[in-house]
Amino acid sequence: MDIFAVLNLIGGLCLFLFGMSLMGHALERRAGNGLRTLLGRLTTNKWAGLLTGLGITAIIQSSSATTVMAVGFVNSGLMSLGQSINVIMGANIGTTVTAWVLSLAGIDSGNMFVQLFKPSSFTPILALIGIIFYMFCKDDRKKDTGTILLGFATLMFGMETMSGSVAGLRDVPEFGQLFVMFTNPVLGVAAGALLTAVIQSSSASVGILQALAATGQVSYGAAVPIIMGQNIGTCVTALISSVGANKNAKRTALVHLCFNVLGTAVWLIVFCIIRSILKPAFFGEAASMLGIAVAHSLFNVACTILMLPLGGVLERLVCILIPDGKQPAQEEMLDERLLATPTLALERCRLLMEEMSDCTKTALLKSLDSIEGCTPELADEIRRLEAKTDRCEDIIGTYLVKLSAHHISEADSLTAAEYLKLIGDLERIADHSVNILESAEEMQQKGIIFSDAAKSELKTLLDAVRETVQFADTAFCKHDLKAAAQVEPLEQVVDELKDTLRTRHIQRLQSGVCSIDAGFVLSDLLTNLERVSDHCSNIAGCVLDAEDRNLNLHESLSAYRKSSEDFKQAFNSYRTKYALQA
Secondary structure, eight states: OOHHHHHHHHHHHHHHHHHHHHHHHHHHHHHHHHHHHHHHHSSSSSHHHHHHHHHHHHHOOOOHHHHHHHHHHHHSSSSOHHHHHHHHHHHHHTTTTHHHHHHHGGGSSSHHHHHTTHHHHHHHHHHHHHHHHHHHSSHHHHHHHHHHHHHHHHHHHHHHHHHHHTTTGGOOOOHHHHHHHTTSSSHHHHHHHHHHHHHHOOHHHHHHHHHHTTTOBHHHHHHHHHHHHHHHHTTHHHHHHHTTHHHHHHHHHHHHHHHHHHHHHHHHHHHHHHHHHHHOOGSSSOHHHHHHHHHHHHHHHHHHHHHHHGGGHHHHHHHHOOOOOOOOOGGOOOOOGGGGGGHHHHHHHHHHHHHHHHHHHHHHHHHHHHOOOOOOOHHHHHHHHHHHHHHHHHHHHHHHHHHHHHHOOOOHHHHHHHHHHHHHHHHHHHHHOOOOHHHHHHHHHHTOOOHHHHHHHHHHHHHHHHHHHHHHHHHTTOHHHHHHHHHHHHHHHHHHHHHHHHHHHHHHHHTTTHHHHHHHHHHHHHHHHHHHHHHHHHHHHHHHHHTTTTHHHHHHHHHHHHHHHHOOOOOHHHHHOOOOOO
């Protein structure tokens, strides 16, 4: 093996790793909505979790990526530790798909039909289709499809290059002696773990082993321990990803390590016993690419069968190794690991926004209560809730900007834009809650009391605003289109009430029934209440627009007011419900 063969080997390895990375990332983007669906099926049922992990890994061709996603989900609260254990077990089986695909390169037959299944026969066609999709299609999904095909073609070309560069080693006795050394099971496990830890992909390291097996110098006795070690080495990626995460996310990464170490230890002992007592001739035979794929699958299935009933034991073990401590606040749990999967990152944003919406609604309702009687405890609670909404807006806004910098689909881009608008409206409602509280505190400090007529009219307006806020919160949190459709007619009624209350108060000022100080406070209250209803209208409008996949908010609301019979009926109904006494 000369220097040029070494350079070819390095080049082939680089293309192989690049193709695998390119294909994996494109598959993640292409399967974004599918991943959301699979995630939604996760339950405490171990088989559902197992099949979900298997399915996701088979789709994106990387157990490391699936495990890192699981760490991110647990860190973000999208998945429990118990659910993640089953997903990780499924991922270990799903990752064996890659080895089966790569084993096609070992097909050797003179039959033309059989030769068509050899990657070197169909890879050029896939590459041609891929480059056409990538260069000439505008649609993001088609571009991702093209990237997947190009990544696969690059991966297989790298595999062929590696296999060709090491072909000469079949006649080198020293190379054969190297793999005789790996028939020591401990050395084989260590070598497999080290190689996989360096390149951070068990699929890639199995592919490298398959390329070396093409020389005919790698026996099954040497290959099996290396395969076992590769399962341990792949844990490095998840362990690195858990740095800076919460306790349960660290436990998830540790579960992955414990699962593979314990599974390897048990089956390595079984392997050594079989080799020592039975001494099967099979272990001395040269391993084929297909044989390595079979061994890889059998080992991972065997580990899962062994450990699946022990999921609860694994969970308790990692909880002992990593004891409970202070958990981060929900608003601090937007995990950047999820940015690689935009659909799921947006799902996590939505969960936090629902919590933000609840804080906003609670702050507003408490501020309305403060008008009738303000206490220091109530004031502190309103200000705490408002501060939390501020934090949420900063964290979610920053996260969405980072997400937008990634390559995301048009649908995800529209959702991100919608969320950026929504968090602004939610935060402003919380700000108006504090403004209303300050008006209530001013009334209390100055001893300002409204006239009976003003109190009655203001109560009617407060009731209308309460209902508007409740509808807006329901519309967003439950994606309730019926609730969203009720907000705009109510907002119009609130506008009318505000104007009427202002006019009537001026009349009472002129007749000396109300004081000027009370007039200033009432004016501030009316302004803040009217703006709260405006922001509720914006929230409901975003929900309605999201259903139609557009963000022409003002045009949509204007068209709804002018042409919808439902709007007119609802408006008249609320106008009657909140009619002021003459």
